[in-house]
Amino acid sequence: MKKILGMLGGMGPGATADAFAKLIANTKASRDQEHIPIIIVSIPDIPDRTESLIYDGPSPLPAMIESLRILESAGVSCIIMPCNTAHYWYEELKKSVSIPFISIIDSACNKIIKENIKSVALLATTATIEAGLYQHKLAENNIKCLIPDDIEQYKIMKSIIAYKAGDFHSAQEIMLSCVSKLEEKGINKFVMGCTEIPLILKNISRQYPEKFIDATDELIKETINWYQFADYSQQQEINEVLISSY
Amino acid sequence: MKKILGMLGGMGPGATADAFAKLIANTKASRDQEHIPIIIVSIPDIPDRTESLIYDGPSPLPAMIESLRILESAGVSCIIMPCNTAHYWYEELKKSVSIPFISIIDSACNKIIKENIKSVALLATTATIEAGLYQHKLAENNIKCLIPDDIEQYKIMKSIIAYKAGDFHSAQEIMLSCVSKLEEKGINKFVMGCTEIPLILKNISRQYPEKFIDATDELIKETINWYQFADYSQQQEINEVLISSY
Numbered sequence: 118m119k120k121i122l123g124m125l126g127g128m129g130p131g132a133t134a135d136a137f138a139k140l141i142a143n144t145k146a147s148r149d150q151e152h153i154p155i156i157i158v159s160i161p162d163i164p165d166r167t168e169s170l171i172y173d174g175p176s177p178l179p180a181m182i183e184s185l186r187i188l189e190s191a192g193v194s195c196i197i198m199p200c201n202t203a204h205y206w207y208e209e210l211k212k213s214v215s216i217p218f219i220s221i222i223d224s225a226c227n228k229i230i231k232e233n234i235k236s237v238a239l240l241a242t243t244a245t246i247e248a249g250l251y252q253h254k255l256a257e258n259n260i261k262c263l264i265p266d267d268i269e270q271y272k273i274m275k276s277i278i279a280y281k282a283g284d285f286h287s288a289q290e291i292m293l294s295c296v297s298k299l300e301e302k303g304i305n306k307f308v309m310g311c312t313e314i315p316l317i318l319k320n321i322s323r324q325y326p327e328k329f330i331d332a333t334d335e336l337i338k339e340t341i342n343w344y345q346f347a348d349y350s351q352q353q354e355i356n357e358v359l360i361s362s363y
Numbered sequence: 364m365k366k367i368l369g370m371l372g373g374m375g376p377g378a379t380a381d382a383f384a385k386l387i388a389n390t391k392a393s394r395d396q397e398h399i400p401i402i403i404v405s406i407p408d409i410p411d412r413t414e415s416l417i418y419d420g421p422s423p424l425p426a427m428i429e430s431l432r433i434l435e436s437a438g439v440s441c442i443i444m445p446c447n448t449a450h451y452w453y454e455e456l457k458k459s460v461s462i463p464f465i466s467i468i469d470s471a472c473n474k475i476i477k478e479n480i481k482s483v484a485l486l487a488t489t490a491t492i493e494a495g496l497y498q499h500k501l502a503e504n505n506i507k508c509l510i511p512d513d514i515e516q517y518k519i520m521k522s523i524i525a526y527k528a529g530d531f532h533s534a535q536e537i538m539l540s541c542v543s544k545l546e547e548k549g550i551n552k553f554v555m556g557c558t559e560i561p562l563i564l565k566n567i568s569r570q571y572p573e574k575f576i577d578a579t580d581e582l583i584k585e586t587i588n589w590y591q592f593a594d595y596s597q598q599q600e601i602n603e604v605l606i607s608s609y
Binding site: 119121127128129130131133134137138141145146147148149150151152154155156157158159160161162163165187190191192278281282283 | 365367373374375376377379380383384387391392393394395396397398400401402403404405406407408409411433436437438524527528529
């Protein structure tokens with residue numbers, strides 16, 4: 118049976134388009150027909166993930182499950198969701214489908230572990246940080262995960278919100294100043310742990326690729342791995358040994 | 364009922380991603396939830412459109428109809444297909460669904476008519492040219508549609524094929540030399556009538572936007588129009604008056 122990838126998108130649409138572009142760019146193909154078949158559901162009126170987790174706003178889970186249903190009915194064989202914060206609901210979402218669901222958090226953490234990195238700073242939404250999505254997994258692998266202070270974190274959120282509102286320049290300016298502040302403290306490795314951040318920092322992260330880990334990129338590489346392996350579940354078990362689950 | 368856009372993609376995947384990115388960039392939205400809901404089916408092992416039309420290869424129609432079925436079952440309310448050549452089968456595809464299907468050819472021709480342009484050169488696949496997809500509509504509106512000679516057209520196809528194979532630099536170099544040759548003949552207006560061409564010519568078309576009409580861009584603007592109008596069928600009738608159908 119033909120493998121079809123399913124992308125649960127819309128969180129936000131720009132990040133969904135970025136993940137799609139990265140899938141195409143990372144696939145070795147000499148013609149259209151060799152690219153990975155994909156169905157993308159980007160129905161973005163999903164309640165805001167940060168609002169839900171931090172300010173007790175409505176849960177995005179029912180809307181996310183609705184998008185998953187569309188993907189499953191359309192016949193996809195694997196799910197990816199290019200939004201880090203939404204992975205707070207990962208276990209519940211994974212349980213609701215009977216096909217593989219590749220985690221962006223696991224993909225990025227695997228990269229950090231494999232590269233033997235000892236300390237990283239996490240650039241992410243306040244909700245991703247408060248939920249500890251990265252910190253627990255990294256701590257169990259003896260990797261230090263540095264968190265911006267409250268003032269810097271407030272600015273990071275401001276930058277993400279500006280990007281989502283279409284204001285790339287403000288978003289970039291604010292985020293670059295946060296990166297500079299962290300660099301002054303001696304940090305030289307950053308996880309871009311929110312799928313808008315590789316878009317906001319695209320110029321600097323292309324200029325200094327050794328400084329930045331792009332969670333979207335890692336998710337896509339893991340996805341291409343899934344597509345190429347005949348038996349991905351076996352491959353997943355190998356990864357699960359690598360990451361101690363929390 | 365919520366309007367959901369359906370994109371019949373995969374022809375090729377890069378052009379599909381470009382259309383999605385242009386949809387997001389052209390939508391006025393201050394947050395994720397204000398973006399246009401979309402489902403994209405990009406299952407690219409559709410037989411090559413040019414091969415089918417010029418070299419009597421297998422028809423892409425059954426595979427395109429299969430993607431349309433997925434979109435209809437998923438509940439989309441309108442179809443777009445960011446591939447000019449595939450519009451050879453537009454009438455058949457349109458008949459096979461009961462929802463609006465916005466034509467990229469009509470969208471681009473409308474732009475040319477509205478701007479009162481008297482003469483354009485068509486950069487497109489050999490199949491799009493041989494099928495006369497643009498020429499008939501433009502001729503009926505007294506617009507001259509200039510076609511590259513056989514040698515230049517051969518190079519244009521070579522460029523498109525190079526782009527699809529991931530070789531952006533060769534694709535750009537070849538296409539730019541064709542544009543220069545046409546400019547030497549006094550041509551100063553080009554229709555990018557193949558959805559790979561705005562990607563191949565992205566640098567020059569951004570530098571000289573007045574010289575290039577991007578069919579993908581026009582399709583997306585028409586699509587946003589569909590999304591915003593309560594009664595799009597009424598709006599479509601207005602457009603049909605504007606374009607005399609051939």
